[in-house]
Amino acid sequence: MAADLERALQSVSDGVREIVLDSPFARALAPDHLRDATLLYPASGGKHLRSALLLWSCGALGGDPQAALPAAAAVELYHTWTLAHDDIIDRDDLRRGGPSLHAAFRERAAELDAADPAHYGLSVAILAGDVQHAWAIELLAGLADRGPDPALVLRLVRDLEGPVLRAIAEGETRDLQFAHQPVEAVSEDDILAMIACKTGALFAFAAAAGGAVARGALDEDPQVAALRDFGRLAAIAFQLRDDVLGITGAEEQLGKPIGSDIREGKRTTILRRAWIHASPDEREVLSRALGRHDADPAAAAAATEVLLRLGGVEHTEALARDHLHRALQRLDALPAGRHRDLLHALAAAMMDRSR
Amino acid sequence: MAADLERALQSVSDGVREIVLDSPFARALAPDHLRDATLLYPASGGKHLRSALLLWSCGALGGDPQAALPAAAAVELYHTWTLAHDDIIDRDDLRRGGPSLHAAFRERAAELDAADPAHYGLSVAILAGDVQHAWAIELLAGLADRGPDPALVLRLVRDLEGPVLRAIAEGETRDLQFAHQPVEAVSEDDILAMIACKTGALFAFAAAAGGAVARGALDEDPQVAALRDFGRLAAIAFQLRDDVLGITGAEEQLGKPIGSDIREGKRTTILRRAWIHASPDEREVLSRALGRHDADPAAAAAATEVLLRLGGVEHTEALARDHLHRALQRLDALPAGRHRDLLHALAAAMMDRSR
Numbered sequence: 112m113a114a115d116l117e118r119a120l121q122s123v124s125d126g127v128r129e130i131v132l133d134s135p136f137a138r139a140l141a142p143d144h145l146r147d148a149t150l151l152y153p154a155s156g157g158k159h160l161r162s163a164l165l166l167w168s169c170g171a172l173g174g175d176p177q178a179a180l181p182a183a184a185a186v187e188l189y190h191t192w193t194l195a196h197d198d199i200i201d202r203d204d205l206r207r208g209g210p211s212l213h214a215a216f217r218e219r220a221a222e223l224d225a226a227d228p229a230h231y232g233l234s235v236a237i238l239a240g241d242v243q244h245a246w247a248i249e250l251l252a253g254l255a256d257r258g259p260d261p262a263l264v265l266r267l268v269r270d271l272e273g274p275v276l277r278a279i280a281e282g283e284t285r286d287l288q289f290a291h292q293p294v295e296a297v298s299e300d301d302i303l304a305m306i307a308c309k310t311g312a313l314f315a316f317a318a319a320a321g322g323a324v325a326r327g328a329l330d331e332d333p334q335v336a337a338l339r340d341f342g343r344l345a346a347i348a349f350q351l352r353d354d355v356l357g358i359t360g361a362e363e364q365l366g367k368p369i370g371s372d373i374r375e376g377k378r379t380t381i382l383r384r385a386w387i388h389a390s391p392d393e394r395e396v397l398s399r400a401l402g403r404h405d406a407d408p409a410a411a412a413a414a415t416e417v418l419l420r421l422g423g424v425e426h427t428e429a430l431a432r433d434h435l436h437r438a439l440q441r442l443d444a445l446p447a448g449r450h451r452d453l454l455h456a457l458a459a460a461m462m463d464r465s466r
Numbered sequence: 467m468a469a470d471l472e473r474a475l476q477s478v479s480d481g482v483r484e485i486v487l488d489s490p491f492a493r494a495l496a497p498d499h500l501r502d503a504t505l506l507y508p509a510s511g512g513k514h515l516r517s518a519l520l521l522w523s524c525g526a527l528g529g530d531p532q533a534a535l536p537a538a539a540a541v542e543l544y545h546t547w548t549l550a551h552d553d554i555i556d557r558d559d560l561r562r563g564g565p566s567l568h569a570a571f572r573e574r575a576a577e578l579d580a581a582d583p584a585h586y587g588l589s590v591a592i593l594a595g596d597v598q599h600a601w602a603i604e605l606l607a608g609l610a611d612r613g614p615d616p617a618l619v620l621r622l623v624r625d626l627e628g629p630v631l632r633a634i635a636e637g638e639t640r641d642l643q644f645a646h647q648p649v650e651a652v653s654e655d656d657i658l659a660m661i662a663c664k665t666g667a668l669f670a671f672a673a674a675a676g677g678a679v680a681r682g683a684l685d686e687d688p689q690v691a692a693l694r695d696f697g698r699l700a701a702i703a704f705q706l707r708d709d710v711l712g713i714t715g716a717e718e719q720l721g722k723p724i725g726s727d728i729r730e731g732k733r734t735t736i737l738r739r740a741w742i743h744a745s746p747d748e749r750e751v752l753s754r755a756l757g758r759h760d761a762d763p764a765a766a767a768a769a770t771e772v773l774l775r776l777g778g779v780e781h782t783e784a785l786a787r788d789h790l791h792r793a794l795q796r797l798d799a800l801p802a803g804r805h806r807d808l809l810h811a812l813a814a815a816m817m818d819r820s821r
Contacts (some may be wrong), residue, residue: 142636142639145636200593223647224646231646235642238635241547242631242635245599245632246631249624252620252623255620260616272603273491276604277491277600281495281496281497284593285497291586402581
């Protein structure tokens with residue numbers, strides 16, 4: 112299955128990249144910096160997990176994935192705008208093995224002799240995220256050209272820009288606010304609810320949208336509902352695994368700096384678990400790096416060692432496996448076949464990864 | 467007509483505010499800071515010019531403005547997200563007589579004991595703008611509930627998120643880049659083209675969308691095309707007048723700091739006209755404030771005096787009148803009636819204002 116999954120994912124990537132990079136929308140973007148910024152993440156690869164989820168969910172309910180391709184490209188672009196703005200908020204200078212958007216255009220500010228390169232980079236990244244957001248909607252609305260009923264397409268647009276967007280923004284805001292609260296004030300349920308919003312909502316939408324294109328309706332279809340649950344639960348497993356990699360992964364594999372989650376003060380289930388079992392001395396070690404953007408590598412490494420020693424990573428791995436298990440159970444509601452197998456393999460691979 | 471215009475505008479404001487402030491979307495927003503931030507501008511008033519333009523354009527072509535109300539609320543919210551992000555980019559701390567979004571939430575960061583209040587304010591303002599953007603689309607897509615054909619509504623969504631958004635983002639980016647170029651390198655046509663993008667595109671969309679709801683079609687209708695031109699030209703006149711007020715207006719009337727356009731280094735037709743007629747000494751006076759965020763009030767006042775003395779303001783007033791004149795000519799293509807009269811009065815009032 113692994114080789115089959117890889118081939119199928121490659122085919123999704125190729126289809127999405129073709130729609131995005133060859134589009135009239137991209138060609139019409141000006142000036143150069145705005146076009147380059149808007150295309151930086153879409154052109155740089157990415158795993159296209161959300162696109163695959165949408166297309167295979169469509170196939171699993173008997174639809175034609177080809178007809179759903181604009182929607183698959185739309186969820187991918189929707190994801191990239193949240194990355195562009197999130198990287199500003201989290202001050203992440205690395206993304207996908209290269210500079211994040213605001214960091215890349217901080218460098219290119221030199222071409223304009225800009226007085227404040229950091230502010231120029233931030234400005235271009237805000238605007239490019241806004242363009243990606245609009246582009247995603249433009250693509251989703253264009254789905255009607257491939258057959259789906261305009262009323263269903265409007266329903267998908269309203270779902271994405273209503274409840275899904277609210278969940279993403281709520282999750283982002285809570286994530287930001289949690290970092291300013293005492294570690295013990297944020298419960299594990301708070302963290303899991305935040306992840307369900309910030310990461311789960313868009314995965315759930317992608318799966319449900321694929322199913323809806325196949326069925327011609329979004330609501331009141333139990334198999335579409337099963338796909339939505341599957342997407343949400345697999346996304347939570349994915350994010351928990353991501354938090355683990357944020358602690359144990361290597362910079363070159365992750366494409367982002369080691370210790371950045373700790374320096375940003377991110378409230379993960381890893382940190383929470385370790386904190387409640389930590390001695391005063393161990394809390395002191397954690398506090399020297401936690402939420403400190405200027406923490407040196409030694410302080411970040413010492414904090415990481417405490418997180419590992421006190422079982423924070425182990426506990427979060429178990430939580431992730433539990434969510435994956437529940438996600439896979441939901442697939443039982445779908446007809447057996449190649450696309451259901453691909454969804455199964457995709458969710459398993461989202462957990463079993465090193466980047 | 468003035469009293470009639472004022473009453474009609476009040477009724478537009480009331481209708482839009484009711485849709486926005488009483489909506490399920492607003493009630494579902496969490497946490498508090500995100501909801502408060504998203505509603506700050508929509509609740510604080512604003513002139514609702516774009517909404518009025520949309521509704522009266524609908525009426526002018528024989529449509530029912532009531533059916534178009536969600537679209538009118540949508541263009542207003544679409545405008546507010548561009549303000550939220552633009553105020554970050556332009557570092558404007560005042561808006562509509564109160565703090566701008568990022569400035570307001572820089573203050574409220576204290577409630578969370580946030581280590582970097584400016585970064586927290588900026589983060590919340592980015593997210594709130596993103597929410598307003600999505601909300602605008604959710605409202606526009608909901609237009610189909612009031613009668614318009616779903617295929618036409620999708621067409622409007624694609625127009626707004628495609629060419630209109632690209633124009634707005636292009637205008638914003640050029641505005642940002644112009645400020646880093648020598649004054650003489652940016653021509654008057656460059657500036658007018660930038661204004662047509664940044665301000666004109668959304669006004670043009672509002673007028674065309676109103677006409678399209680009345681007609682049941684967006685394209686290939688000469689009266690819808692006339693409305694689109696009217697919106698664009700009136701918007702350019704409006705923006706040129708805004709640039710004049712940015713130089714001659716008082717802080718309490720404008721709701722933003724005096725001299726902020728000069729300090730930001732904004733390339734206006736006022737600055738350009740004065741610069742090309744300025745002596746080396748006068749250029750020196752301008753340069754002491756231009757693009758200098760830390761310029762003191764005396765330096766900003768001296769620069770303002772040069773802009774006035776060298777005819778920059780007078781020239782821009784004439785340009786604005788010319789655009790208004792051309793806008794009003796386009797109204798001749800529409801059937802005579804109360805809504806056409808209101809559009810006429812609206813465009814005239816957009817020029818004849820002190821804030």
